[in-house]
Amino acid sequence: MVIAGGSGFLGVSLAYHLAGAGWQVTILSRNRPRPEGPWQHVAWDACSVGAWTACLDGAAGLVNLVGRTVDCVKTPEHCDEILRSRVEATRVLGIACRTVPSPPNVWVQMSTAHIYGDPPSVWCDEDSPTGYGLAPTVGIAWEKEFSRAVLPQQRGVILRTSFVVGRNRGAGGGALSKLAPLARCGLGGTVGSGRQGMSWIHEVDMNRLFERGLANDAMEGVYVASSPNPVSNSDFMRSLRRAVPWPKVPLALPAFAWMVRLGAPLLLRTDPEIALYGRYVKSSRLEREGFEFTYPWLPEALSACFKEPGEWR
Numbered sequence: 001m002v003i004a005g006g007s008g009f010l011g012v013s014l015a016y017h018l019a020g021a022g023w024q025v026t027i028l029s030r031n032r033p034r035p036e037g038p039w040q041h042v043a044w045d046a047c048s049v050g051a052w053t054a055c056l057d058g059a060a061g062l063v064n065l066v067g068r069t070v071d072c073v074k075t076p077e078h079c080d081e082i083l084r085s086r087v088e089a090t091r092v093l094g095i096a097c098r099t100v101p102s103p104p105n106v107w108v109q110m111s112t113a114h115i116y117g118d119p120p121s122v123w124c125d126e127d128s129p130t131g132y133g134l135a136p137t138v139g140i141a142w143e144k145e146f147s148r149a150v151l152p153q154q155r156g157v158i159l160r161t162s163f164v165v166g167r168n169r170g171a172g173g174g175a176l177s178k179l180a181p182l183a184r185c186g187l188g189g190t191v192g193s194g195r196q197g198m199s200w201i202h203e204v205d206m207n208r209l210f211e212r213g214l215a216n217d218a219m220e221g222v223y224v225a226s227s228p229n230p231v232s233n234s235d236f237m238r239s240l241r242r243a244v245p246w247p248k249v250p251l252a253l254p255a256f257a258w259m260v261r262l263g264a265p266l267l268l269r270t271d272p273e274i275a276l277y278g279r280y281v282k283s284s285r286l287e288r289e290g291f292e293f294t295y296p297w298l299p300e301a302l303s304a305c306f307k308e309p310g311e312w313r
Helices: 009-020 051-056 076-099 134-149 176-184 203-215 233-243 257-268 284-288 298-305
Strands: 002-004 026-029 040-043 061-064 106-112 155-161 163-165 200-202 221-225
Touching: 002 009, 009 026, 009 203, 026 051, 040 051, 051 076, 061 076, 061 203, 076 106, 076 134, 106 134, 106 203, 134 155, 155 203, 163 203, 163 298, 176 233, 200 203, 200 298, 203 221, 221 284, 233 298
Parallel strands: 002 026, 002 061, 026 040, 061 106, 106 155, 155 221, 163 200
Antiparallel strands: none
């Protein structure tokens, strides 16, 4: 299996999962993954064709995770990079698949559940309309490029992924690596109104969906990759405070919207709208197909993230 853009939290987690299932794994990325693991690393700039295309020849499947992080201040330059990194990498992977004698039979493509925008209370699934703003614009362009890049004979799967919670393995633990220290310091209170949706999925279920997309010939098209039980921001932060290792902080100071708008770009170097807005999403397709989540409920999912002693200290 080939994981494009696999040097970060999600890619390393998936690489461990697939290697544990007996697959030979190749990670395509600019930088070598921080932890050494059971995979081969091939350098790729994510925007040009080169000798790296040989790793696609005869591969059983391709997973594309390439994309500049959205955890940043949304300057015009960063917005341009967020869009171009996703579209260009997808386009080049499509070109590369056309240059090798035996391209992968299946291509699983990362997308974003933020494609639905930030509706205050509407629940969204695969059939819901897309939203308005930067993230929906990027998501739409990303998926359109994928539809052009995927080969006619390839089975294509798009996973519109929500907020992934997982363990820290040296490649970072996703957003929890920022949220957990805040919760332990008494800063893990309600953010903004607290009513905004927090759609989430545990990395174990995320990896199971990637593997299902790679191995299940009946899986094709767009799927929402999210737990069936999204929560409000207020409930998410309460569960996080209860799950973090010692010291336990049952109560925490709320972060009012004006505080987030000032502090997020200055102190955390991120976009305040990531915390202030949200969405409630779930997959009607996975429900119909009988997919059972290992972690359907948030408290159990967060407890599993923090179960290794000292992992988040």
